[in-house]
Amino acid sequence: MVSDDPQTPAALLTMHGIVKQFPGARALDGVDLDVRAGEVHCLLGQNGAGKSTLIKVLAGAHQPDEGQILIDGEPVTIASPVAGLKLGVATMYQELDVVDGLSVAENIYLGHELAKGGFSQRRAATQNTRKLLARLGHGGISPHREVGTLSAAGKQIVSMARALSHDARVIVMDEPSAVLDSEEVANLFRVVRDLTAQGVAVVYISHRLEEIRQIGDRITVLKDGRTVASGLAVADTPTAELIRLMTGRNVEFAIPRRPAVPADAPTLVRVDKLGLRGSFEDVSFEVRAGEVVGLAGLVGSGRSEIVETIFGARKATAGSVEIAGRTLRAGSVPDAVRAGVGLCPEERKSQGLLLDEPVYRNITLSTFARTANGGFLDEGAEKREAREQITALDVRPADANRAARTLSGGNQQKVLLARWLVHGCRVLLVDEPTRGVDVGARAEIYALIAELTAKGTAVVVVSSEIEEVLGLADRVLVVSEGRVVHEGPSSEIDEHRVLDLVMEGSAA
C-alpha cells in the first residue's frame, strides 16, 4: 500500500492540465493525474466523463490540445501508440486487441517480432513468452496455443504479457473485469498485485466501486472532462463520497422497493423443459405479470443462452416457451416479438445497436414497420415516438438525430430499453442491464424496471452482479453448468449462498 504522503515516492507519470477539443465537444477540459510507481491508481467517472479520451491521450492515440505529460519528471510528447510503448506506457483496451488466429507468443510479439536478418526468432520468442507468462503467474499457458481458444481471462493475460514485453512501467487497464466472472476477477487482482509489487504502476478503470475498494490504492475522479478529485486514498474515502463526486449529486445507490406481486397476477411466461444442446438443459420456470425473475450464475453458465433461446435468437433443441398461453415457434425472433417479448442483449454494441444510425431509428428498429403506411415510413411519427421515450428515460443528449455511437454506455442501454417500450412489450428479457453503465444511469434503469412491473410487464433479468439480481428480482434461479440448481424467492437467499450453489454446481 502506498502512503498518501506526497513526499514519499516521486510521481512516475504526471498529466497536467490536459485539454482535448473535438469538433462540437470539449472531451477533456483540464485533467490532472499523477501516478506513482507500484500503485494501483483508479480512474473513476461516469460514462462520458472523459476517461476513454484520457487513456487515448496517454496511449498516444489522441494528441492533447493543451497540457503537459511528464514521465519521471521529464516532459514528453506521446506522438503515437508506438511512441507510448517506447516510453513504457501500455494500454489494455476493453475490447482486447489480440489476434485470435495467432499463437500466444505471436500475439505477444506482434508489432515487435524478435528477428535477426529478417528471420523471426521463434525459439527466443517462445522462451521469453514463457518467462512473461510465469511472471504473471500463468506459466501453464502454452506459448504455442492459439489465442482464439483461450477464455476472455486468458486473452487478458496475453494482453498483459504483451504490455510487459514492451517493458511497460505504466499499464492502463480499461474495465478489465467487465468480461470476467468473480473467480477470474480474483485471479486478475492477484496478477495486478504481483505487477505493482514489481514496481509497475497500474491505472485501473472500473465502474464497480466494490472492486476499487479491493484493489485500488488511490483514486482520481473525472466529471465532464475535468478532474474533480485527485489522489484520494481509497481507504479513507467512503463510497457515498465517490458517488457524490462522480455524479455531482447524492444518489441513493439502492434498488427501489417494489410492492409484492399480487396473488392473482396471471402467468405470462411459461418455460417448459427448455434445452439447447451443448449449452443448457431442462430449464423450467414461470414469470407472472409484474414479476421479476432473476438468473444468477457465472459467465458461461448458460444464463445468457437461456434468455436468447426464450427469445428465439437460438433455436431450442428441447422444450417449449409459452407467452400468455401461446406457444412460440422455436428459433423465430419475429414470432417472439409479435407475442410481445423484447430482449436487451448482453452486448449492446454488437448485438443491439446500429451505431452509425440516428438514435430515433435505433429506438424504432422493432416498430418502424408498424408505424409505416403501406410500406412507406412515417419518420415524423417515428421521431415523435422516439422523442417521447428520450424524454421519459432522460436519454442524454436529448437529440433524436445523433448517431447512437456518440452516446455513453448508459444512454445506449436506455435507447435499447426505449425500443421495447415503444414496442409495448409484455415480457422484457434484459441481459446485463447495467454492464458498463455509470452509477447515475444505473439507478434510472432500476427505477425503469420497477415502473414496468408496476404496469404488469413480466421481466427476466440476467446479471453477473449477484447483488443486482437479488435486489431486482422477486424470484431467483441460480444457473450453473447449464442447469438450474436452485429456485426460490430472492428474499430467502443471499450472495454467499448463491456463490456456494454456483460452486457446488460446477464441482458436480
Place this chain on the structure above:
Amino acid sequence: MSEHDVTAPVPDADESARVEKASAAAAEGGGNRWSPLKGSSGRNLGLVIALVLLGVVGVITAGDRFLSIDNTLTILRLAAVLGVLSIGMTFVITGGGIDLSVGSVLGLASVWATTVATQTMAQDTHWIVMVFTALAVGLVAGVVNGVLIAYGKVVAFIATLAMLVAARGLAEIIANRQTQTVKVPEFIAFFRADVLGVPKIVWTFAIVAVLGWILLNRTTFGRRTIAVGGNPEAARLAGINVKRHTMYLYALAGLAAGIAGVLMLARTTAGSSTNGQFYELDAIAAVVVGGTLLAGGRGTIVGTVLGVLIFTTLNNVFTQNNVSSSAQNVAKGVIIVVAVMLQQRIAERSRAGT
C-alpha cells in the same frame, strides 16, 4: 473556443451550450428531411464537381463534338444499362452483400429474350413477352443467389461468382455462341422512341433510379436494408427477418439485371452471351465511388447515379479523344482508388464531427 475562456460560466449553462452546439453540428451533418442529397450532401457535391470538371475537360478537348445533344444522349444511353444494374447493386451492397453475377445475368436475360421461341411468341402476341422473359430470367437468377446465400449459408462472393460463371455458360449454350438479333421491330421502336426528346431507354433508367431512391429512403424495405447491412445481429434481435430480406436483396439485384438486359437489347438490337461482360465490376465501382459503404449499412442512390455518370462520361471523353480502351482502363483504376480515398477522408471528418 472563446466560449470556454469566458470567466467561470455556471457549469450547467456551459454543459447545455456544449450539448446545443453538438446537436447543431449533428443537424448540419445530416438528418434534414427533404434534401435528396440526404446526409451526404458534401460527398455528393464532390461527385457533382468531378462530373462538371469532366465535362469541362470534354469541352476543351473535343469541343462541340462533346457538347452536342447527340453525344449527350449517347452518354445517357450508355449510362442507362450500367445505371440500372448499379441501382440493384446499391441495395445488395448497402445490405452488407456483394453480387458478382449481375453482368452475366444481364447477358443471359438478353439471350433468353431473343431466342427464336421467345421472339416467335412475341411476334404472335406482343413484344412485351420479350421484356417479361428478360425480367423473369433476372429475377429467378437473383432468387437462386439469394436462397443460396441467405438459407444455404454460401458466402455471397462465392455464390454469385458461381452464378457469374454458370449464367454466362448457360447463355452460351442457349445462343450457341451466336449473336441473336432482335427481330421484333415493335420492341426496338418502343424503347428507342423519344419522350420529350429523350429516348425511353434513358427514361427507364431515370424511373428506376427514382423508384430505387424512394425504396431505399422512404420505405420499410429500405430501412431493413440499412439495418441488415449495418448490424445484422441487431436487426435480427429487433425482430427483422434477416434471411428473408437478404434473399429479397439478391432477387432485386437480379431483377435489375433483367431490366438492364432489356435496355441492352434495345440499345444494341442484339442478344449475345457476351453482353454485360465485366459490367458487375463497373457497377461495383460506380456504387462505391458514389459513396455507398462497401461494408454495408449506408447507401446512396444519388451517389450511385453520379458514379455511373462519371464513369460513362469519362469513357466518352476518352473515346472522343481517341484514347485506347486499354489506357481508359488504367485511368478508371486510378479514379476508383482516388475517389475511395477521398471518400474515406470525408467520412472520417464527418465522424469526428459527431
